[in-house]
Amino acid sequence: MTLQRMDNVGIVVDDLDAAIAFFTELGMELEGTAEIEGVWADRTVGIDGVRSAIAMMRTPDGHSKLELTKFHTPAAVGGGPLDPPPNTLGLHRVMFAVDDIDDTVARLRPHGAELLGEVAQYEDSYRLCNLRGPAGIIVALAERIN
Numbered sequence: 001m002t003l004q005r006m007d008n009v010g011i012v013v014d015d016l017d018a019a020i021a022f023f024t025e026l027g028m029e030l031e032g033t034a035e036i037e038g039v040w041a042d043r044t045v046g047i048d049g050v051r052s053a054i055a056m057m058r059t060p061d062g063h064s065k066l067e068l069t070k071f072h073t074p075a076a077v078g079g080g081p082l083d084p085p086p087n088t089l090g091l092h093r094v095m096f097a098v099d100d101i102d103d104t105v106a107r108l109r110p111h112g113a114e115l116l117g118e119v120a121q122y123e124d125s126y127r128l129c130n131l132r133g134p135a136g137i138i139v140a141l142a143e144r145i146n
Contacts, residue, residue: 008056008065009094011137016070019134020055026096026104026139029054030058031065049073059096064091066094068134083136093130095140101127104141111140120144 013019021032037051055068070076084092098104099118110129116138117131126142133139 008067009091010067010069011094011135012071012076013135014070014076015134016053016055017069018111019068020057022108022113023057023068024113025094025107027098028059028066031056032059036069047074064108083132092136093138093140095142098141098143101129101141101143105129105131108133108139 011019024030033053033055035051035053040051041052042048051072051118053070053072057066057068058064105113105115105119113133115130115131119127119129121127124145126144128140128142130140
């Protein structure tokens, strides 16, 4: 048996519309939305009484997706500090390749993005940064230098 692909990364958010706007501004495309509930959802998630809204976002090349989820019931719970530092154990960062890192950061600021440090250059290869996005996740950006 072989792994076929990684299908998506799920992110639980408090404000689904704001998260959609953030990732749309980043350059992702809204593939669709759905209301999720029922016995199958309870069994899949392992929580009784699940009722949530999801938005599936995809990169322009169609190879990567984010599933943004807003739990109506039961309410989402915090798993630790709201804005965990970059060295926190567990999944909390998503990285995207961009054409123009300065423009991307400027476009995301009105959507609540805050740089964690600064835009830095790695050798003659990349310009990189980490910023805080929806639900406190870290969104990393990488611009290849030609």
